[in-house]
Amino acid sequence: MRPARVHSWNISPDEATAIQNNLREKVVVSPINKDIHHIGGTAVTFNTTNNTIHAALSVLSYPDMTLVEQRGVSQEIRFDYISGLLAFREGAPLMSLFRKTDQDMDVVLFHSHGQAHPRRFGLASHLGVLLDVPSIGVSNKILVGHHEHLSEEQYSESHIVYDNERIGAALRSKENTKPIYISVGHKADLSSSTELIKKLVKKYRLPEPIRLSQLAADQQKEGRQVDMKKKRGQTSLF
DNA sequence: GCGACAG
DNA sequence: ATCTTGTCGC
Numbered sequence: 312m313r314p315a316r317v318h319s320w321n322i323s324p325d326e327a328t329a330i331q332n333n334l335r336e337k338v339v340v341s342p343i344n345k346d347i348h349h350i351g352g353t354a355v356t357f358n359t360t361n362n363t364i365h366a367a368l369s370v371l372s373y374p375d376m377t378l379v380e381q382r383g384v385s386q387e388i389r390f391d392y393i394s395g396l397l398a399f400r401e402g403a404p405l406m407s408l409f410r411k412t413d414q415d416m417d418v419v420l421f422h423s424h425g426q427a428h429p430r431r432f433g434l435a436s437h438l439g440v441l442l443d444v445p446s447i448g449v450s451n452k453i454l455v456g457h458h459e460h461l462s463e464e465q466y467s468e469s470h471i472v473y474d475n476e477r478i479g480a481a482l483r484s485k486e487n488t489k490p491i492y493i494s495v496g497h498k499a500d501l502s503s504s505t506e507l508i509k510k511l512v513k514k515y516r517l518p519e520p521i522r523l524s525q526l527a528a529d530q531q532k533e534g535r536q537v538d539m540k541k542k543r544g545q546t547s548l549f
Numbered sequence: 550g551c552g553a554c555a556g
Numbered sequence: 557a558t559c560t561t562g563t564c565g566c
Contacts (some may be wrong), residue, residue, distance in 0.1 A: 354556095355556070355557085356556090356557070356558090357557050357558075358556080358558090359557080359558070381553065392555095392556065392557075394553085394554040394555070394556095395554080397555050397556055398555095400556075401556070402552095407556045417551080422555085422556075423555050423556070424555055429554095433553075434556085435555095447550095448555085450554080450555055450556090451556090452554095452555070453554095453555085454554070455553090455554085455555095456554095488566090492555090513553080544551085
């Protein structure tokens with residue numbers, strides 16, 4: 312997948328913030344219109360002793376949810392973690408993952424926030440704009456904003472409000488389990504994003520494309536080969 | 550000043 | 557994120 316837009320990741324926090332304020336103007340909020348056949352999901356894990364970041368991409372066919380392709384990559388960490396600037400810590404390895412495949416993806420899920428961000432431009436929006444692909448942010452916890460109390464039943468949900476705006480949704484993906492937080496990345500809207508995520512949650516709290524990538528990222532971290540692609544019923548390893 | 554703070 | 561035992565629940 313060729314990025315539609317690029318910029319350096321080797322910059323200062325101030326420059327990073329400026330880039331966010333510029334690129335946020337490129338975000339498009341609209342229903343995910345086209346038919347969905349393939350869904351991408353990413354995840355990363357770190358090894359602080361190595362100063363290495365490991366990232367993985369999984370592509371599932373939809374709605375059968377079959378794993379079609381998986382990619383892994385490891386890079387040196389070169390940007391300290393700063394709340395609100397996560398995209399600059401994970402952006403480079405994530406972008407290299409997409410460069411490794413020509414697989415078509417109708418929407419990509421990122422383990423992060425999209426518009427539910429202090430400058431309304433979290434990692435999910437950032438990568439969505441650079442790749443020019445519909446994207447959704449799915450996170451374990453809120454970065455900014457608040458929401459009403461959720462009942463314990465599955466699918467109870469409430470909007471995340473920040474600065475008097477609805478920036479995302481808190482969704483109880485599984486009964487009696489901590490909620491997940493969903494927000495628009497790019498070329499999507501909140502209702503269609505939430506409905507899609509519901510369909511991608513199976514036995515676990517997080518949607519399958521992200522969950523499978525977390526497992527793959529762990530394998531990548533342990534030095535195991537992750538790259539694989541299924542073709543005509545066959546599986547190719549690289 | 551105090552608390553919050555994606556991964 | 558990651559460091560970790562026990563423990564509750566299906």
